Amino acid sequence: MADEQTVMEQIGKDGIAAMVAAFYRRVRHDDVIGPMYPDDDWEGSEERLCDFLWFRIGQDPTYILKRGHPRLRMRHMPFRIDVLARDRWIALMAAAMDETAVHGPAREWLDGFFFQIADFMRNQPETAAEIEQN
Numbered sequence: 001m002a003d004e005q006t007v008m009e010q011i012g013k014d015g016i017a018a019m020v021a022a023f024y025r026r027v028r029h030d031d032v033i034g035p036m037y038p039d040d041d042w043e044g045s046e047e048r049l050c051d052f053l054w055f056r057i058g059q060d061p062t063y064i065l066k067r068g069h070p071r072l073r074m075r076h077m078p079f080r081i082d083v084l085a086r087d088r089w090i091a092l093m094a095a096a097m098d099e100t101a102v103h104g105p106a107r108e109w110l111d112g113f114f115f116q117i118a119d120f121m122r123n124q125p126e127t128a129a130e131i132e133q134n
Ligand code: HEM
Pocket: 033, 036, 037, 038, 044, 045, 046, 048, 049, 052, 067, 072, 075, 076, 079, 081, 085, 086, 089, 114, 117, 118, 119, 121, 122
């Protein structure tokens, strides 16, 4: 069963950095999620996601030292994240992983990991049941 260690062994810190760079090259020009990001801080966005993944996958404490507890759901509340935005984020990351040749067990683990977090970031009700709860 693939896990965080599998990802570090297979692609390592440099592989994660290359994947994140390929992801933001796409996000910048994306019509759905691109406009949510500050247009003058793409390097900062890249650094924050990279640090977060190095922390979450490789136990590197840099993210925590710079940003504190991740609190990702709270930090994404200012943005309107619906199924369309979630699926776009995931599609751009999948294209970035294809470009940087993230395959095999690391890819399987990352696909599940990214879906889980992206789905958790949703903050717009989509179904009748969800709308009733809100
Ligand atoms: C579901 C669709 C998503 C959208 C539309 C989205 C959008 C954004 C935006 C607009 C920002 C603020 C700009 C920035 O700090 O770069 C941000 C920050 C961030 N996002 Fe996402 N995001 C999504 C999913 C994810 C996922 C799946 C992850 C992790 C795997 C993630 C990790 C982060 C991190 C670490 C930050 C920086 C938090 C901080 O330290 O301030 N995001 N995101």
